[in-house]
Amino acid sequence: MTAYPNEKELVERAKSDPEAFGILYQRYVNKIYTYIYYRTGNQHDAEDLTAKVFHQALNHIERYKDRGHPFSAWLYRIAHNLVANWHRDQKKRQTVALDDAKELNSDEKTSPYHNTVKNEATAILLEAIQQLPPVRQQLLILKFIDGLSNAEIGEILHRSEGAVKSLYHRTLVSLKDMLKEHPELIEPLEHGYDR
Numbered sequence: 001m002t003a004y005p006n007e008k009e010l011v012e013r014a015k016s017d018p019e020a021f022g023i024l025y026q027r028y029v030n031k032i033y034t035y036i037y038y039r040t041g042n043q044h045d046a047e048d049l050t051a052k053v054f055h056q057a058l059n060h061i062e063r064y065k066d067r068g069h070p071f072s073a074w075l076y077r078i079a080h081n082l083v084a085n086w087h088r089d090q091k092k093r094q095t096v097a098l099d100d101a102k103e104l105n106s107d108e109k110t111s112p113y114h115n116t117v118k119n120e121a122t123a124i125l126l127e128a129i130q131q132l133p134p135v136r137q138q139l140l141i142l143k144f145i146d147g148l149s150n151a152e153i154g155e156i157l158h159r160s161e162g163a164v165k166s167l168y169h170r171t172l173v174s175l176k177d178m179l180k181e182h183p184e185l186i187e188p189l190e191h192g193y194d195r
Contacts, residue, residue: 010024024071032050035141125182139164
């Protein structure tokens, strides 16, 4: 494959070169899949929707215009819209099965007791997060699953960095209220405030 010095050049090349689009696909498929997985709660739908994201991106890439945001922001916007439509079609919220959550973290080698406690904590936290409005769920996924900074999240959500910090603060307040009996679950989230 040809090396491209920057993403902007790669995106322009992808408008006419399938190999360049393949490079973009390889760069972002795992992040988009993970984002969708945590919004839908199941592997099958996440795989289908991820394929649709890249299918739509490929079909519309010739109309993509660089507006100063990373290409990934465009992909996340497509993913967000598809997930919103999926939720509308489902008319119910789904949860992440503990077996699926364990698969995502299968490289950890810990005691069965530790895994059980961790899985219970994960289930409690996921249940609380799924009660939040979709934009707050999206914020937490982008921050903690994808590891994005407040500035990067702002680009994806079309909000200022300050607005992202404010939304994050309000989200933590809501989660603290929901998880009064489990304050230890909030502590790791509080450390991501300034990132």
